[in-house]
Amino acid sequence: MKFYSTNNKNLKVDLKEAVTQGLAPDNGLYMPEHIPVLPKEFFDTIHTKSFRDIAFIVAQNIIGDDVPADELRRIVDHTIQFDAPVVEVDDHAYALELFHGPTLAFKDFGARFMSQLLGYFAKEQSQEIIVLVATSGDTGSAVANGFLGVKGTKVIVLYPSGKVSEIQEKQFTTLGQNVIALEVDGTFDDCQRLVKQAFLDDVLRKKYFLTSANSINIARLIPQSFYYFYAYAQVKDKNKPVVISIPSGNFGNLTGGLLAQRMGLPIERFIATTNVNDVVPEYLKTEVFTPRPSRQTISNAMDVGNPSNFVRLLDLFDKDFARLSKDIVGYAFSDDETRAAMRHIYASTDYVMDPHGAIGYLGLIKYLEERGEDITGIFLETAHPAKFKEVVDETLSRPIDIPLPLQRFLEQPKKSIPMKSDFEGFKDFLLSTL
Template sequence: MKFYSTNNPSLKVDLRQAVTQGLAPDNGLYMPERIPVLPKAFFDALPGISFEDMAFTVAQAIIGDDIPKEELQRIIKHTLQFDAPVVKVEEGVYSLELFHGPTLAFKDFGARFMSQLLGYFAKQQHQEIVILAATSGDTGSAVANGFLGVPGTRVVVLYPSGKVSEIQEKQFTTLEQNITALEVEGTFDDCQHLVKQAFLDADLKKKFFLTSANSINIARLIPQSFYYFYSFAKVQALKKPVVYSIPSGNFGNITGGLLAQRMGLPIHRFIAATNSNDVVPEYLKTQTFRPRPSQQTISNAMDVGNPSNFVRMLELFGKNFEALSKDIRGYAFSDEETQQAMRAVFAGQGYIMDPHGAIGYLGLKKYVQETKEDVTGIFLETAHPAKFKEVVEDTLGRTIEIPPALQKFMQGKKKTIPATKEFAAFKDFLLTKF
């Protein structure tokens, strides 16, 4: 399989180049040159296929022969060492819990897959791979833990100071080894901009083998399609149209779902649910994409004002607004609405949602209210509520137990390097410290 740049379809590379480069030389994002449609027999047998076998079939269809079969099976096995249960919350509404991995966030799927893929490629070269990751919360922890101790790799996590939860911060600032955390005075968009500038800088590219672990990297996107197939199989017997509501920030998660749909998974519709950073919902109403500085909210992992994967969404629909707006609805919700939903669902069903999952829930409820469709609705619960302990406890008025997996991080000592949002300083840091 070849992968092309969204800025230049004639620029094509193999999987190794796409993954190790992260961002194309022309600043575009890589996309598979064709999206294979899986056979009907696969979908007919879906409910009886294991998560690992399902994921292997999907990954192999996209990757082709670029990775040996045995190696891809090993990578899949490493990635999927935990479940993604579909939990009924109320009639017609289900939560896809993606927080049962080691850092209790959905990004464990992509980070673990990518770390093994890059580790495989690192063995084939004699230069260390330096992975740059901007985070608004969960990406940093998932990537740092996914790559911790992986030979031939070094990770630099950039995050906005004071804009991630304490637990999230501890998950990537206490590890050391091959992990470095930069605490940036700015927003997530500033962090992401620094990463993108680094990939275009001739001096850095000459000295380092740079790649990205953000969802701009195609290796993050592929495994994010796995749990759409898996969760669809869980509700297939209900024989109703299936709608997914995705709490969205950088829009990698919804793009993974769109990829699954293009491969033949009969998803009825997607809902792009955001907080007040409503760039994409606004686009779906006005056809105008207006990126702007992100606003800080209680659903901080979605505080993105210029989502990178928007260009991939456009590519998947051939830049056809009518087709895109038919398959995707967009809704935005305030912090107050988010907290009201968290209280209502806990009071009525005893189910605790984190702020991001609550926005997914709200998007689903609004869609059903507007359309009156009889559907099976699945919202993505992207992180364990304990990762946002302060917000959840303040909202629900009760204590949230911290799982053992998170408690071990809280015992570690935070170690970060202060940084500004100026690229010259970031470049100097990389050149002099590494």
């Protein structure tokens, strides 16, 4: 399989180059040259297959011969070591729980897959691979833990100071070994800008082998399609159209769902739900994309004002707004609405949602109210509520328990390096440290 840049479809590379580069030289994002459509028989029997078997079939069709089958199977089996159950929460509303991995967030799937794939490619070269990752919360913890101890790699996590929860912060600032945490005086968008500038800097590109572990990397995107297939397998017997609501920040998760749909997964429609950082829902209403500085909310992992994967959304639809807006609808919700949804579901069902899942739930309910369709509605619960304990405790007026894996992180001392948001300072740090 070849992968092209969203800025130039004639710029094509193989999987190894796409994964190790992260970002194309022309600042574009890599996309598969061809998206294979899985046969009808696969979907007819999908409910009889295990999560690992489904993921392996999907990965093999996208990746092809770029990775030997036995090695790809090992990578998939390493990735899928925990469940992603669909849980009924309300009438027509099911939560796809993606927080059963080691850092209790959906990004465990992508980070574990990418770390093993990059580790496989790292064996073929002598130079250490430097993984740069900007995070608004869960990406940093998933990537840092996924790459921890992987030979031939070093991870540098950039995160906005004071804008991630304590639990999220502890998950990537307490590890040490091959993980360095940089606490940036700025926003997530500043962190993401620094990473992108590093990839485009001639001095850094010549001196170091840089790659990214954000969802701009195709190795993060591919495994994010796996759980959409598995979710469908769990609700297939309901024999109703399936609609999926996705709480969205950088829009990698939605892109993964669209990739699954292009491979033949029968998803009727996707609902892109955001907090007040609503540049994509606004675009879906006006056909005007206006990136702007992000605003801080209680759903901090979605505080993104210029989502990188938006260019992939446009690319998948050949920039045809009519087609895109037919498959995707968008809604945005305030912190007050988010808290109200969390309280409502807890009071009526005892189900505890995190702020991001609550926004996904709100989008699904609004869609049902507007369309009145008889569907199976799924919303993504992207992180365990304990990762946002302060917000959840205050909202529900009761303390929730912290799972043991998170307690262990909280007991460790934080180790981070303060960093200004200017690129020259970041560049100097890399040159003096690596």
